[in-house]
Amino acid sequence: MRVRQNCKINVGLKVLNKRTDGYHNLISVFVPISLYDTLTFRLTPKEIKVKTKGILQEKNIVYQTAKFIQQEYNVNKGMKIHIYKKIPIEAGLGGGSANAAMTIKMCNKLWGLNLSFEEMIKIAEKIGSDVPFFVRNELAIVSGRGEIIEDLKSAIKIFALLIKPEFGLQTKEVFSHLHQKDENNKIEDVILGFKENNLKKITDYMQNDLEKGISYDSAKKEVILRIKKDLIDVGAINSSMSGSGSCVYGIFENSKESRKAKKILIKKGYSRRNLFIVNSIG
Incomplete structure (x- = not known):
């Protein structure tokens, strides 16, 4: 299955303070934008494979996400994922987090896990700070370390x-x-x-x-x-x-x-x- 996953820009970002867990509290407006990566997902008998340019598989957040879900829910199937990059890396656009969010959704669908939206958000929170936003993928006020998301309505x-x-x-x-x-x-x-x-x-x-x-x-x-x-x-x-x-x-x-x-x-x-x-x- 082939899907597209967009990224975001931050329009305004204020750092509030450093937390006891080492992260910073912040508040920002996250704006989903039209720049996207293309990902393909295919079922495999057991192994998880992720292919993309420039990133070792084990260090890829997409691989880590799929592996986490496979182990957490005792899934006896695997997944082959190919990422065609358009979103620049180390750019502040959330490309990796966006692809991790799409991986949560596609693992849920192709592995037949029947996870609720709330359950997918909980997985996202364990993967990375910006991942919960991309599970929702709508204009939002994001605060805390990224886990507090408030819908923002605007024309x-x-x-x-x-x-x-x-x-x-x-x-x-x-x-x-x-x-x-x-x-x-x-x-x-x-x-x-x-x-x-x-x-x-x-x-x-x-x-x-x-x-x-x-x-x-x-x-x-x-x-x-x-x-x-x-x-x-x-x-x-x-x-x-x-x-x-x-x-x-x-x-x-x-x-x-x-x-x-x-x-x-x-x-x-x-x-x-x-x-x-x-x-x-x-």
Whole structure:
């Protein structure tokens, strides 16, 4: 069975405090977007196999998810999973978490487990912080370490241009270098902007505290800041890093403007393979 799985961007992200378990409490608006990976799932007699470029099977969150479910529910069947990547890795787009969520759904379906939505969410919470969001896969306010999800109703359509630098960023490393909160982060106004269908309010106040976490590497920080500026220079209303990076996006009035911006940036020397035109979905 062949399926598509989309990723997300964070429109506004505020880090609240560090928890006793080592994670950080945060609050962010998670926006599902149209950039996706394609996955194929096929039943096997027993063994679980995951094939994708650049990631060892045992370290792949998709393999770990399928193996966990197989052992947890004593499943006597296996699964062969092939992942065709379009979503960049180490980008702050949640591609791995998204594919883990799809794996939960497909294992449930193909192995005939009859798990409820709540049971799938509980599995997702054990796999990773962003996985529960992708089981739902709708616009949401996400808080805690990612396990608290509140539906966010909005008629706003987000049009964005994503730029992935040549380097990635490790989530743990970014968080480990985050030493101060920003009291000026107005995430509440971003949320209000979505509720009021007010794009100006959203873009005026969107801010990502995790950008401070890359200050340990001045060269990478300089690249992130330059990309943000370049996006605004070609017409973005505002720009931001998504999640823990390294992907940066600019929000535009419409898809025509984002496509025009992409053409200009290619002429300026940006690689076509690192540029992604997306819109919000769901």
